[in-house]
Structure formats: C-alpha cells, structure tokens
Amino acid sequence: MIEQFITSFIASSAFGIIFNAPVKTLFKCGFVGMVGWMVYIGLYEYTLDSVFATLIASFFIAIISQFFAKAYKTPMIIFNVSGIIPLVPGGLAYDAMRRVVENDYNAAIPLAAKAFMISGAIAIGLVLSEVINQIIRKASLRKMVQ
Amino acid sequence: MENKQNQTFEIIEVCLLAGKIMLRSGAETYRVEDTMTRIAAAYGILHSHSYVTPTGIIFSIDSHNPTKLVRIIDRSTDLQKVAKVNSVSRLISSGELSVQEAYGHLKEIEHDAHAYPIWIQIAAASIASGCFLIMFQGDWTDFLPALIAGGIGFSCLIYIHQLVEIKFFAEFLASFIIGLIAVLFVVLSLGTELDKIIIASVMPLVPGLLITNAVRDLMAGHLVSGISKGAEAFLTAFAIGAGVAVVFSFY
Numbered sequence: 497m498i499e500q501f502i503t504s505f506i507a508s509s510a511f512g513i514i515f516n517a518p519v520k521t522l523f524k525c526g527f528v529g530m531v532g533w534m535v536y537i538g539l540y541e542y543t544l545d546s547v548f549a550t551l552i553a554s555f556f557i558a559i560i561s562q563f564f565a566k567a568y569k570t571p572m573i574i575f576n577v578s579g580i581i582p583l584v585p586g587g588l589a590y591d592a593m594r595r596v597v598e599n600d601y602n603a604a605i606p607l608a609a610k611a612f613m614i615s616g617a618i619a620i621g622l623v624l625s626e627v628i629n630q631i632i633r634k635a636s637l638r639k640m641v642q
Numbered sequence: 643m644e645n646k647q648n649q650t651f652e653i654i655e656v657c658l659l660a661g662k663i664m665l666r667s668g669a670e671t672y673r674v675e676d677t678m679t680r681i682a683a684a685y686g687i688l689h690s691h692s693y694v695t696p697t698g699i700i701f702s703i704d705s706h707n708p709t710k711l712v713r714i715i716d717r718s719t720d721l722q723k724v725a726k727v728n729s730v731s732r733l734i735s736s737g738e739l740s741v742q743e744a745y746g747h748l749k750e751i752e753h754d755a756h757a758y759p760i761w762i763q764i765a766a767a768s769i770a771s772g773c774f775l776i777m778f779q780g781d782w783t784d785f786l787p788a789l790i791a792g793g794i795g796f797s798c799l800i801y802i803h804q805l806v807e808i809k810f811f812a813e814f815l816a817s818f819i820i821g822l823i824a825v826l827f828v829v830l831s832l833g834t835e836l837d838k839i840i841i842a843s844v845m846p847l848v849p850g851l852l853i854t855n856a857v858r859d860l861m862a863g864h865l866v867s868g869i870s871k872g873a874e875a876f877l878t879a880f881a882i883g884a885g886v887a888v889v890f891s892f893y
Contacts, residue, residue: 503773510770514763514846515668515719516756533777571728573669574721577851582777584850587841589875593883598890611853619857 504533504582512578521574524564528579532557536583546610547617550583554621557583562625580618585611650707652741653685656734659748661692661699662712664727668719668851671859671867674699677731681744684735695866696874719851726751760800767846768793775842780835784842787824787833792843795820799847813881817844821889844882849875 508529512522532553539549561575588611595604657678664674675692678701682690689704696717702709730747733739739747756763771792772785780788799816806812824840827833852875860868 499776503776507770507773507777510766510773511846512721513758513766514770515721516723516758517721518725519757521721521725569729569732570725571669571673573673573724577668577719577721580854581850582774584848584854586845586848586850587778589850589853589879590841590844590848590882590886593879594887594890597880597884597887615850615853615857618854619861622858623861 500537501530501534505530508533508578508581511581512574515577517574517578518570521568521570524568525575525578528557528560528564528575529582531560532579533582547613550614551617551621553583554580554618555624558622558625562629576622580622583614583618585614588614649741650687650703652745653682653687654701654703654707654710656685656741656744656748657681657690657692658699658701658710658712659745659752660727660731661694661701662714663723663748663752665694665696665699665714666717667721667723667727668717668855669724670855670862671695671864672862677727681731681734684737685741694864696870720756722757723751723754726754764793764797764800767796770846771795771843774845775838778838778842780838780842784833784835784839787827788839788842791820791823791827791839792846794823795843796846810877810881813847813878814885816847817882817885818888820844820847821886825889825893840886844886847878847882849878852878 505526509522509526511529512525517525535556536546536549536553539552540546543549557576557579558572561572561579564570564575565572588607592604592607592611595601595607660681661674661678664677665671671694674694678692678694678699679690682688682703687703691702691704693700697714699712699714700709701712727748730739730744730751734744758766768789772789775784775788776782795816798819799812802812802815803809820843821840824833824836824843827839828836833839852871856868856871856875858868859865859871
C-alpha cells in the first residue's frame with residue numbers, strides 16, 4: 497500500500513515535468529495524483545468496478561485542483577492534468593490497439609469500449625465538480641437576492 | 643478614427659496571440675475562447691466571437707472590423723505557458739497592462755523554451771515508467787527493465803520527432819524500440835512479465851490525456867474539437883499498438 501502511495505506521487509510529478517508544469521507546482525501535482533490514485537485503488541478493491549472508481553477518483557481530483565487553483569491563483573488545468581494521469585486508460589487503449597493490429601477483433605472491442613467508458617468517467621467526474629460548484633454559487637446568490 | 647482602427651487591430655492581435663499560445667500548449671478549447679473574450683472585453687470590445695478548433699482559431703469583432711484567422715500546426719502540452727498566459731490575461735482584466743505591453747509579454751512567452759532540460763525530461767519519463775509498473779501491480783524485479791525501456795523509448799520519441807516531422811511515425815518507431823527492449827529483457831530473463839513492462843514503458847507516449855480532453859470537449863458542446871482530438875488520440879494509440887505488434891510478430 498505504501499509503495500502505491502509513493503509511486504503514484506512520483507509518477508504524477510514526473511508527468512508534471514514532462515508537461516512543463518512550473519517548478520513550484522510539481523509537489524502539488526504529485527499530491528493531487530496520489531489522492532486520486534488512492535481513492536481509485538480503495539474503491540476498486542471494494543467494489544471491483546473500475547468505471548465507478550474512476551468517476552469518484554476524478555471527482556476528488558477536480559475538487560482538490562479547484563481548491564489549489566484558487567489558493568495559488570494558477571489555472572486549474574495544471575493540477576488536474578497531472579492528477580488524472582494515473583487514471584487515464586492509456587494501457588487499455590494501447591492493449592485494444594494491439595489486439596486490433598493482431599487481427600484479434602473480438603478481444604479488441606470490449607477493451608476499446610472499456611477505455612472509452614473510463615475516459616468518459618474521468619470527464620464526467622471533472623465536470624461534475626464544476627457543476628456542483630456552480631449550483632452552490634447560484635443557490636447562495638438567489639438566497640441573497642431574496 | 644484612423645487611430646481607433648489601429649487600436650482595434652492591435653487588440654485583435656493580442657487576443658489571437660494569447661489564444662494561439664494557449665491552444666498550442668494544450669489548454670482546453672472552452673478556456674481559449676473564454677480568455678480571448680475576456681481580453682477583448684477588458685479592452686472595451688464587448689461583442690467578440692471566437693471559433694476555436696485544435697487546428698485553427700477564427701476571431702471576429704462585430705461591426706466593420708476584419709475577421710482574422712490563425713493556423714495551429716503543432717500541439718503539445720506545456721503547462722507553464724498556459725499558466726503565464728493566464729497571469730497576463732489576469733493583469734489585462736485588472737487594467738494593469740496596455741495593449742502594446744501585453745503583446746510584448748505574450749511574444750516573450752511564445753518564445754519561452756521548455757523549463758526543464760531534456761535529460762531531466764527523459765529521467766522523469768523513465769522514473770514514471772518504473773512507477774507505473776508498480777502501480778499496475780507489477781513485480782519489483784521488473785522495475786529496472788521498465789525504467790530503462792521507458793527512458794530509451796521517450797528519448798527515441800524526442801530524437802525521431804526532430805528528424806521527421808510526422809508525429810505518428812516517431813511514435814511508431816519509439817514503441818517499436820520499447821517492444822524490442824522489453825522482449826530482450828525477458829529473453830535474457832532479466833524481466834518476467836512482458837505485458838506489464840511494455841504497458842508501463844509506453845505510458846509516457848500514450849494519448850490518455852487527449853482521449854479525456856476529447857470527451858470533455860464533446861460534453862462541453864465543442865463537437866468539432868472533440869471529434870478531431872479523438873481522431874488524433876486514435877491515430878497515436880494505433881501507432882503505438884502497431885509498433886509493439888511488429889515486435890510481437892517476430893517474437
């Protein structure tokens with residue numbers, strides 16, 4: 497478990513370097529990635545559903561990224577790009593493609609569908625936190641008007 | 643009148659330059675549109691229209707002003723530039739930068755180099771590959787093979803991409819080399835699980851981020867951007883899969 501903590505932290509900050517994130521933010525990028533990955537791993541072991549686990553993990557990533565973006569006045573994309581890296585279905589997409597070029601279409605299609613579902617789950621998780629943020633802001637505005 | 647016309651031209655230039663840098667650095671489509679509209683509004687142009695796709699930006703202002711177009715040829719992920727353009731646009735919104743100053747700042751940002759030297763990037767890619775192996779429940783004995791294959795693969799990608807302009811060819815060759823190295827480690831019995839080593843070492847190349855961005859753009863209603871980013875991601879995944887599959891056909 498501890499090795500998962502450490503490796504996800506290092507991998508996320510290493511991707512921060514590849515994506516040229518400012519030096520000051522590397523540590524925070526690693527933190528966001530680590531939290532996302534731990535939520536994913538925990539939920540996956542509990543429910544065995546990777547799509548659901550990815551959805552919740554990316555929701556957490558978006559919330560932390562929004563918090564960091566406000567606190568450090570940097571665009572949110574810096575934190576959530578590095579944060580979702582451990583979750584993105586790169587391995588699945590590659591696996592599906594490898595099956596296609598090996599002419600094994602029957603194995604390729606479920607893998608591709610899974611990769612698509614997971615990337616959709618990441619996107620929905622990211623958008624969901626923005627939606628909730630907007631709803632809270634608008635609801636409190638309406639209260640003030642009344 | 644003449645002066646006002648010139649001023650408007652310069653504002654359009656600043657908006658387009660900001661949009662161009664952001665789009666080339668991997669910012670989301672809706673954020674590029676939002677930033678350009680905000681900059682224009684800060685300079686007193688309230689009715690601007692922008693149409694952003696991954697390959698070009700069209701920016702137009704109501705009334706008799708010209709519409710301008712910028713072509714985007716190469717795209718990469720460069721978060722530092724996104725952050726810098728963002729802070730320039732913040733300064734513009736608060737009225738602290740004149741049009742000329744903003745243009746100068748943006749030009750500087752455009753020519754900024756990557757903040758980390760290439761060897762640090764390669765080291766980061768190889769360490770990330772090693773860490774991914776552990777994250778995908780791999781064995782610690784495969785850590786070193788994944789680290790080496792990932793590092794060499796990423797350096798090949800950078801080197802070949804400088805030689806040939808075609809990105810997909812570079813990705814194909816890089817994943818081919820990763821496949822070769824991984825097979826070599828397993829044949830020499832220095833590594834155990836071939837699949838895990840390969841998946842971990844191709845992680846720095848795979849278009850996971852593009853796939854996710856494509857879905858996000860689609861959900862935000864940017865249908866053209868979403869589909870074209872999806873196509874780009876598909877081509878990259880195809881190049882990587884094909885590169886590794888060529889190795890498998892020999893093995």
